[in-house]
Amino acid sequence: MRRIGPYEVSDIGLGSWAVRDPKAFVDTLVKAFEMGINLVDTAEMYKTEPLIKEAMERYGSKEIFVTTKLYPWSIRYDAEKAMKRQIERLGKVPELVLVHWPEDIATEVRELEKLVDKGLVEMIGVSNVTKEQLEVALQVTKKHEIVAVQNKYSPTFRVTEELFPIMEKRGIALQAHTPLDKGRALELPSVKEVANRRNVPPASVVIAWLLSRSPIVIPIPKTENVKHLEELLLGTKLNLSEEELELIG
Numbered sequence: 001m002r003r004i005g006p007y008e009v010s011d012i013g014l015g016s017w018a019v020r021d022p023k024a025f026v027d028t029l030v031k032a033f034e035m036g037i038n039l040v041d042t043a044e045m046y047k048t049e050p051l052i053k054e055a056m057e058r059y060g061s062k063e064i065f066v067t068t069k070l071y072p073w074s075i076r077y078d079a080e081k082a083m084k085r086q087i088e089r090l091g092k093v094p095e096l097v098l099v100h101w102p103e104d105i106a107t108e109v110r111e112l113e114k115l116v117d118k119g120l121v122e123m124i125g126v127s128n129v130t131k132e133q134l135e136v137a138l139q140v141t142k143k144h145e146i147v148a149v150q151n152k153y154s155p156t157f158r159v160t161e162e163l164f165p166i167m168e169k170r171g172i173a174l175q176a177h178t179p180l181d182k183g184r185a186l187e188l189p190s191v192k193e194v195a196n197r198r199n200v201p202p203a204s205v206v207i208a209w210l211l212s213r214s215p216i217v218i219p220i221p222k223t224e225n226v227k228h229l230e231e232l233l234l235g236t237k238l239n240l241s242e243e244e245l246e247l248i249g
């Protein structure tokens with residue numbers, strides 16, 4: 001298990017960007033909840049909140065940690081209205097809201113703080129940020145802590161590691177988006193070699209590698225395929241050796 005603020009969440013969550021087949025996605029999400037995943041990612045932009053709502057209803061519990069993200073302009077224009085729309089579409093108050101890609105981060109995180117005060121969300125964070133932007137966000141938030149950053153992080157995309165020291169010091173979770181780099185990470189020769197040696201799928205190796213990088217890392221891959229889901233979950237149980245980790249780099 002990993003942590004976001006006071007919450008214990010599963011080692012991986014599921015993303016919901018670019019769902020091709022809504023029915024297959026909901027089926028996979030229900031299966032994921034049954035298999036212990038309790039974290040799901042959506043956004044104003046994705047329009048997948050009703051699918052997550054349906055999956056929670058079929059699973060029979062809303063005790064799922066939901067992250068949503070608002071457009072920066074929605075936050076600046078009328079954050080309350082945008083958030084109420086999210087709540088209505090999800091059928092619950094989400095645990096976490098992020099500014100999807102900050103434009104004026106100081107203003108945007110202060111607006112997110114007001115949403116917590118109004119009971120429209122429990123916690124706040126930021127997405128697609130540089131180290132400098134994160135530092136600004138940490139400086140200007142006065143009442144509510146930044147509990148998570150959602151940035152791209154994958155064996156093929158590592159710039160987010162620059163943020164690790166400050167995040168680890170403050171216990172800020174990294175929701176690692178695009179962890180498979182949309183399939184590119186599965187094609188890395190080092191990933192393929194470790195997968196062959198262990199006789200596991202490359203996706204399991206990528207998840208195991210990501211989880212080994214720091215206790216703050218929580219990969220949020222997207223799948224609408226139960227076989228792929230099982231491969232991703234296998235990665236949470238796979239302990240790579242020092243030599244295997246070094247091979248991937």
Ligand SMILES: NC(=O)c1ccc[n+]([C@@H]2O[C@H](COP(=O)([O-])OP(=O)(O)OC[C@H]3O[C@@H](n4cnc5c(N)ncnc54)[C@H](OP(=O)(O)O)[C@@H]3O)[C@@H](O)[C@H]2O)c1
Nearest residue numbers: 015016017177178179180181182203221222223224228231
């Ligand atoms: N904050 C942001 O700006 C931002 C940006 C991008 C993404 N995100 C979030 O992060 C989530 C994940 O990113 P992503 O969806 O762009 O990319 P990703 O998770 O790196 O890759 C998703 C692709 O990998 C495939 N896949 C999943 N499991 C697999 C497996 N075991 N073996 C082979 N292929 C597999 C999926 O196909 P199947 O569905 O067929 O399995 C899908 O085509 C998004 O859904 C979204 O929630 C956030």
